[in-house]
Amino acid sequence: MSVHPWNLAVWQRLTREPERLPHALLLHGMPGVGKYALARALAQWLLCLTPTSQGGCGRCQSCAWLMQDAHPDLHLIEPLADPDEAEKGRRGGAVIKIGQLREVIEALSLSAHQGGWRVAIIRPAEAMNAAAANALLKTLEEPPPGVLLILVSHHPRRLLPTVRSRCRAVAIPRPSQPQALDWLAAQGVTGAEAETALREAGGAPLLALEFADPERSARREGLLQALAEPAKQDWCALAQALQGAVAETWGWLTRWVSDLIACKSGAPIRYFPQHTPRLQSLAARANPVQLWALYETLLMAGRHLQHPLNPQLLLESWLLRYARMEDRA
Numbered sequence: 032m033s034v035h036p037w038n039l040a041v042w043q044r045l046t047r048e049p050e051r052l053p054h055a056l057l058l059h060g061m062p063g064v065g066k067y068a069l070a071r072a073l074a075q076w077l078l079c080l081t082p083t084s085q086g087g088c089g090r091c092q093s094c095a096w097l098m099q100d101a102h103p104d105l106h107l108i109e110p111l112a113d114p115d116e117a118e119k120g121r122r123g124g125a126v127i128k129i130g131q132l133r134e135v136i137e138a139l140s141l142s143a144h145q146g147g148w149r150v151a152i153i154r155p156a157e158a159m160n161a162a163a164a165n166a167l168l169k170t171l172e173e174p175p176p177g178v179l180l181i182l183v184s185h186h187p188r189r190l191l192p193t194v195r196s197r198c199r200a201v202a203i204p205r206p207s208q209p210q211a212l213d214w215l216a217a218q219g220v221t222g223a224e225a226e227t228a229l230r231e232a233g234g235a236p237l238l239a240l241e242f243a244d245p246e247r248s249a250r251r252e253g254l255l256q257a258l259a260e261p262a263k264q265d266w267c268a269l270a271q272a273l274q275g276a277v278a279e280t281w282g283w284l285t286r287w288v289s290d291l292i293a294c295k296s297g298a299p300i301r302y303f304p305q306h307t308p309r310l311q312s313l314a315a316r317a318n319p320v321q322l323w324a325l326y327e328t329l330l331m332a333g334r335h336l337q338h339p340l341n342p343q344l345l346l347e348s349w350l351l352r353y354a355r356m357e358d359r360a
């Protein structure tokens with residue numbers, strides 16, 4: 032995994048003097064800007080047997096292990112993937128548990144297999160539950176020599192302040208639009224498609240690349256057309272069609288409603304400017320109280336999207352509220 036072009040300045044700053052690296056880094060920024068790729072590249076550079084200023088050599092035994100995700104001195108800590116195994120955190124998502132932390136902390140206290148650095152990447156760091164965060168705190172206070180902990184976080188404010196304050200925080204920026212579009216073009220996504228995906232992704236290029244998937248685009252266009260013509264829709268059929276994609280549907284609907292609120296308050300349309308005339312006429316007729324209430328419901332729901340009990344019913348409840356808001360106005 033290589034460093035994305037917009038992260039090269041940060042890369043150079045961090046790798047200029049390896050002996051002055053802190054024992055813990057907190058790479059933070061919005062999702063889709065390459066924080067994890069940067070963390071991996073740093074780990075590879077530190078563990079590589081013949082590194083260059085560009086990163087790992089890609090040819091040595093260490094690099095080979097890394098590329099197979101099998102390096103004994105690199106530990107990756109993520110929420111457990113199995114939904115039955117993963118406890119629900121307070122915020123609804125899967126959590127990183129203390130057992131996972133303990134295992135890695137124990138491994139870090141042993142000497143390195145390759146005699147060099149030992150690196151642990153925790154992502155997203157805000158997924159640690161309180162017990163796990165406290166276990167990490169001890170290691171942050173008395174780090175074993177030759178250990179680098181890399182915390183990757185989309186929401187650093189959700190970390191324990193004591194954890195945050197013991198890491199060197201490094202903000203990972205969102206690239207400029209031309210920089211992001213250049214990168215997307217290199218991945219084969221160009222023109223209006225790239226611009227739409229990038230706007231929808233809030234400027235985050237990796238997210239935009241995901242968003243440019245054709246099947247996903249078709250689902251989005253179907254939903255947006257329905258939202259633009261609310262009087263004519265069969266919402267239950269639409270909810271059924273979209274029930275396999277609750278999180279992304281939630282994202283589009285939330286952005287659409289946010290654009291309606293922007294129209295209502297005379298602010299610029301942020302996500303779907305291509306639908307400006309429709310948004311304006313819908314906003315003019317929408318009941319503002321209901322519009323805000325729906326927006327708040329959606330924001331609250333955003334915390335519990337991973338395993339809804341009945342996705343179709345959930346989507347129906349939002350879409351029908353949306354439709355009624357238009358009817359009554």
Ligand SMILES: [Zn+2]
Pocket residue numbers: 079080081082087088089090091092093094
């Ligand atoms: Zn190497």
